[in-house]
Amino acid sequence: MSATPFVIERVYSASPDHVWKAITDKNRMKEWYFDLSEFKPEVGFEFSFEAGPEDKKYVHLCKISEAIPGKKLTYSWKYQGYPGDSKVIFELFSEGNAGTKIRLTHEGIETFPNDDPAFARENFQAGWTELIGTQLKNFLEKKEI
Numbered sequence: 001m002s003a004t005p006f007v008i009e010r011v012y013s014a015s016p017d018h019v020w021k022a023i024t025d026k027n028r029m030k031e032w033y034f035d036l037s038e039f040k041p042e043v044g045f046e047f048s049f050e051a052g053p054e055d056k057k058y059v060h061l062c063k064i065s066e067a068i069p070g071k072k073l074t075y076s077w078k079y080q081g082y083p084g085d086s087k088v089i090f091e092l093f094s095e096g097n098a099g100t101k102i103r104l105t106h107e108g109i110e111t112f113p114n115d116d117p118a119f120a121r122e123n124f125q126a127g128w129t130e131l132i133g134t135q136l137k138n139f140l141e142k143k144e145i
Helices: 016-024 026-032 121-142
Strands: 006-012 046-051 058-068 072-079 086-094 100-107
Touching: 006 121, 016 026, 016 086, 016 100, 016 121, 026 121, 058 086, 100 121
Parallel strands: none
Antiparallel strands: 006 100, 046 058, 058 072, 072 086, 086 100
């Protein structure tokens, strides 16, 4: 079991403010991330959502532990009914005229059940690569936000 966090970085041609709004405004998030009933980028705010294949949805339980507007958002990431506790960290860096670099780090993936293929590191890698590498990029580049 690897304790190495999963990290993905991308640069978007959007300002840090626009990227921040995309990762913290529930109406924008539903277009590229998950459809959350409520979301507030405030320490202590808890949110949950269902995701997974049609035949087996997993309830994700999250609690914000750090929120620095335009710079950093951190929250816990657990699954209802399963052991394990991880942390998701979004960090934003201004790249001047090039836009904004986002670094997503998911720590603690190895704490989830290793006998359940749904929690395989490769699934997290594929999911975040799709969300950060494709969905968020497409959202930011198609919209004036």
